[in-house]
Amino acid sequence: xxxLLLSLAAMAGFATAGTAQTITDSLKACYAFSSxxxxxxGISGNILTSINAVHTRTTDRFGGNNGIRFTAAGYxxxxxxxxxxxxxxMTISAWIFIDTLxxxxxxxxxxxDNGSGDQYLFGLYSNNKLALALQGKTYELxxxxxxxxxxxxxxxxxxxxxxxxxxxxxxNGNPDTASTLIDSIVTTSTVFNIGGQGMGLxxxxxxxxxxxxxxxxxxxxxEMTTLYTKDSxxxxxxxxxxxxxxxxxxxxxxxxxxNPATTSITVQTANDATLQILDMKGALVKEQYMHNTTTIDxxxxxAGIYIARLTDADGNRSTARFIKE
Numbered sequence: 001x002x003x004l005l006l007s008l009a010a011m012a013g014f015a016t017a018g019t020a021q022t023i024t025d026s027l028k029a030c031y032a033f034s035s036x037x038x039x040x041x042g043i044s045g046n047i048l049t050s051i052n053a054v055h056t057r058t059t060d061r062f063g064g065n066n067g068i069r070f071t072a073a074g075y076x077x078x079x080x081x082x083x084x085x086x087x088x089x090m091t092i093s094a095w096i097f098i099d100t101l102x103x104x105x106x107x108x109x110x111x112x113d114n115g116s117g118d119q120y121l122f123g124l125y126s127n128n129k130l131a132l133a134l135q136g137k138t139y140e141l142x143x144x145x146x147x148x149x150x151x152x153x154x155x156x157x158x159x160x161x162x163x164x165x166x167x168x169x170x171x172n173g174n175p176d177t178a179s180t181l182i183d184s185i186v187t188t189s190t191v192f193n194i195g196g197q198g199m200g201l202x203x204x205x206x207x208x209x210x211x212x213x214x215x216x217x218x219x220x221x222x223e224m225t226t227l228y229t230k231d232s233x234x235x236x237x238x239x240x241x242x243x244x245x246x247x248x249x250x251x252x253x254x255x256x257x258x259n260p261a262t263t264s265i266t267v268q269t270a271n272d273a274t275l276q277i278l279d280m281k282g283a284l285v286k287e288q289y290m291h292n293t294t295t296i297d298x299x300x301x302x303a304g305i306y307i308a309r310l311t312d313a314d315g316n317r318s319t320a321r322f323i324k325e
Contacts (some may be wrong), residue, residue: 001138021223023226026216026217028084029041029084030212030213031048031213033057033209034064041078045264047157048076048077049077050074050076051074051075051193054071054073055071056068056271061095061097061210063321066210067210068210070106070196070205071159074196075195076195077191078193080189083193084192087184087216088216089163090160091159091160091214091215093156093158093211093212093214094204095209096149096157096207096209097152098128098152098153099151099206099208100125102124102207105125105126106124106196106206107122107123107197107205108124108157110203111121111190115200118133118159118186118190119134119135119186120132124149125144127148128150128151130147130177131158132169134167135191136182138183143169143179144177145169149282150282150289152319153282153319156227160218161185161218162218163183166179167179167180168195171318175224231301255267255268255269256321256322260322260323261324261325262294262298263298264297264301266294267296267308267310268293269288271312272291272292272313273310274289274298275289275308276311277298277306277307278309279304285306301324303324305322305324308320308321308322
């Protein structure tokens with residue numbers, strides 16, 4: 001099979017992908033992982049099958065218990081449901097949190113087996129860039145994001161494909177990479193998986209996945225921004241983010257208060273460490289060395305959600321989220 005690695009095309013023109021529809025139109029599967037029956041599709045009621053049974057409920061991006069942690073030893077399978085075969089367009093959307101131990105490639109969503117069952121795969125490449133592969137009738141399209149994602153940081157990631165149009169990778173609601181068309185995506189009997197490829201190269205994801213959505217149309221850039229900026233329960237009813245964002249601890253002990261904050265935050269830790277403040281795109285906005293308890297001026301930060309990340313002399317890392325009002 002001939003494979004082409006298409007060069008990145010100009011972004012102009014991809015905004016026509018998708019039409020003015022509601023955010024629930026053509027939503028075929030949605031996994032919020034927010035109830036005791038975590039693997040239940042909020043649209044159809046179908047239940048994902050846990051392969052290797054190594055998945056656990058874990059902390060989501062707001063400090064709740066609504067994420068699913070993958071340990072690079074298994075994945076979740078939706079089987080060979082025909083709704084995952086697309087003809088005119090597709091969107092895959094999810095929130096992801098990459099474990100520091102993630103190495104190699106990891107599939108977020110896959111209908112791929114490295115053989116006759118190749119259809120599409122969206123996930124991470126070995127350098128923490130997003131990777132997308134689409135199998136057309138005449139060639140395969142592969143593309144990487146321009147952005148390199150940080151570990152232990154929440155990102156909203158998505159891809160859209162339109163027949164005869166643009167293929168776009170999004171990071172935190174913004175278009176990151178785009179390429180011109182692949183004519184049509186083939187139909188296969190390969191099962192649809194979340195968190196791993198399953199057949200061929202297993203490509204296990206390591207980290208947390210939350211609020212996973214699958215559409216059989218390409219969402220518009222405006223709709224993609226909506227998915228990123230508004231927390232929702234499977235896109236059925238918008239609910240605002242909580243008024244406070246609880247700290248998410250990955251290593252060590254880190255406390256950030258007040259939360260939310262307007263002019264300053266106090267960061268408290270047991271060890272000397274380097275403190276970095278990052279925005280939700282992973283951009284560094286402030287950095288300093290600290291000892292025990294330090295007050296940080298945040299008056300110049302724009303309103304939004306930020307990450308306080310602490311790294312001690314031994315390389316141990318702790319992260320916590322806070323809101324700047």
